[in-house]
Amino acid sequence: QKxxxxxxxxxxxxxxxxxxxxxxxxxxAFQYFMWYRQYSRKGPELLMYTYSSGNKxxxxxxxxxxxxxxxxxxxxxxxxxxxxxxYLCAMSGNAGNNRKLIWGLGTSLAVNP
Amino acid sequence: xxxxxxxxxxxxxxxxxxxxxxCEQNLNHDAMYWYRQDPGQGLRLIYYxxxxxxxxxxxIAEGYSVSREKKESFPLTVTSAQKxxxxxxxxxxxxxxxxxxxxxxxxxxxxxx
Numbered sequence: 156q157k158x159x160x161x162x163x164x165x166x167x168x169x170x171x172x173x174x175x176x177x178x179x180x181x182x183x184a185f186q187y188f189m190w191y192r193q194y195s196r197k198g199p200e201l202l203m204y205t206y207s208s209g210n211k212x213x214x215x216x217x218x219x220x221x222x223x224x225x226x227x228x229x230x231x232x233x234x235x236x237x238x239x240x241x242y243l244c245a246m247s248g249n250a251g252n253n254r255k256l257i258w259g260l261g262t263s264l265a266v267n268p
Numbered sequence: 269x270x271x272x273x274x275x276x277x278x279x280x281x282x283x284x285x286x287x288x289x290x291c292e293q294n295l296n297h298d299a300m301y302w303y304r305q306d307p308g309q310g311l312r313l314i315y316y317x318x319x320x321x322x323x324x325x326x327x328i329a330e331g332y333s334v335s336r337e338k339k340e341s342f343p344l345t346v347t348s349a350q351k352x353x354x355x356x357x358x359x360x361x362x363x364x365x366x367x368x369x370x371x372x373x374x375x376x377x378x379x380x381x
Binding site: 163187189196197198199200201204243245247254255256258259260261 | 272308309310311313356358360367368369370371372373374375377
């Protein structure tokens with residue numbers, strides 16, 4: 156079993172839809188949870204960053220962490236064609252080797268006008 | 269503008285040839301990373317460096333070498349020992365105490381002739 160599981164999709168939605176992207180993990184030592192967005196043939200960019208549990212909102216994006224279920228989510232409201240990209244989850248622990256990022260495979264999202 | 273640059277954008281390698289990928293950052297970040305990205309495999313860590321003149325192997329270091337003579341620069345050499353080098357190579361950097369927030373370059377696509 157991989158430490159981080161992420162459905163690669165592809166996920167196709169109409170413009171304006173609410174998108175839900177998810178990752179599950181097995182290592183209870185993870186404390187930092189990140190979502191990166193990667194456009195085709197570009198480097199990833201950090202989108203959302205959460206420490207420990209809870210929700211974080213930034214504009215149309217909301218990140219949720221449920222440590223009891225070892226499950227993280229990224230919600231995109233009012234999705235736009237410009238949101239079409241691959242979304243990568245990443246996570247890490249607190250100290251030493253646990254600070255190394257563990258990456259999901261990425262979910263490919265297409266938002267259709 | 270602060271950021272990370274990678275060159276070249278595309279690189280072609282002949283059998284038995286060593287090639288070097290360039291990565292430069294002007295973000296004054298201590299830590300730098302090299303990842304390899306293959307379809308369906310996500311990001312895999314090749315090498316990372318937390319300080320000048322020091323670096324550590326990642327998960328797939330065999331067939332690769334790096335140097336860190338300057339804070340701004342972290343070149344990656346793909347040696348002839350790497351039998352399957354075709355991939356998208358990504359360089360990243362971060363503040364050493366915040367490895368979760370990594371800034372990525374635009375990537376180099378390496379192809380074998």
